[in-house]
Amino acid sequence: HGWVTVAPSHTQNTIIDHVDPLPFAHFFHRPMDVTTALDALPDILPEVDTSAVVLSGHSFGSYTTWASGGATYDLDSVAQMCATGDGIEGDGCTAEEEAMFSGDLSDPRVVATIPMAGTMRRSWFGSDGELSVGGPVLFFSGTEDSVGQDNPFDQMGAIDFTWVELQGGCHQTFALGACDTLDIELGFQVVQGLTLAFARATVLGDTTPRTAELLS
Numbered sequence: 001h002g003w004v005t006v007a008p009s010h011t012q013n014t015i016i017d018h019v020d021p022l023p024f025a026h027f028f029h030r031p032m033d034v035t036t037a038l039d040a041l042p043d044i045l046p047e048v049d050t051s052a053v054v055l056s057g058h059s060f061g062s063y064t065t066w067a068s069g070g071a072t073y074d075l076d077s078v079a080q081m082c083a084t085g086d087g088i089e090g091d092g093c094t095a096e097e098e099a100m101f102s103g104d105l106s107d108p109r110v111v112a113t114i115p116m117a118g119t120m121r122r123s124w125f126g127s128d129g130e131l132s133v134g135g136p137v138l139f140f141s142g143t144e145d146s147v148g149q150d151n152p153f154d155q156m157g158a159i160d161f162t163w164v165e166l167q168g169g170c171h172q173t174f175a176l177g178a179c180d181t182l183d184i185e186l187g188f189q190v191v192q193g194l195t196l197a198f199a200r201a202t203v204l205g206d207t208t209p210r211t212a213e214l215l216s
Helices: 028-043 060-069 075-086 097-101 182-202 209-215
Strands: 055-058 112-116 137-142 162-164
Touching: 028 060, 028 097, 028 182, 055 060, 055 182, 075 097, 112 182, 137 182, 162 182, 182 209
Parallel strands: 055 112, 112 137, 137 162
Antiparallel strands: none
């Protein structure tokens, strides 16, 4: 289809070295990884166009999409977590780590986002931080997944927000596919088809009938 897909390797935060709760630094390393990967890509593929990027993320990766897409942090809430260690690994964070959230962790090249199977992280973005995201959002969830069931739709009226909930979808419908409540291939077909249509519409300005029909 002519697209380049980039998957940053999040150091010490992959499927084989994941810890819960997460270390504080992961929350600013994640969007920084996205920016670093986009900065490096033209040196690897000089012909690639990184001026307009669609960013998707699954589970904790959905947080990354909001952060890189322009969601603003609730600094009071971040400071409280930093002081108490609630919801993060260890006893808290350093002053240097806390200060990372005072800057802009977003990337202007991210023009649209696709958070999949991820909850709204009020402890980081507060009640309305996601409303600062800069482009259209395609939000995926599944009815058989406890994550992402906090009904974001009513809270997102101020941004271009589309919520797709898959009947029978589980947490892995959007990743490894291992789900006994929804046919694996059907799940992949729906997610991949809508993702491609969304990317074509947001980056390429595709208004052809087929794309418009899928996104209607």
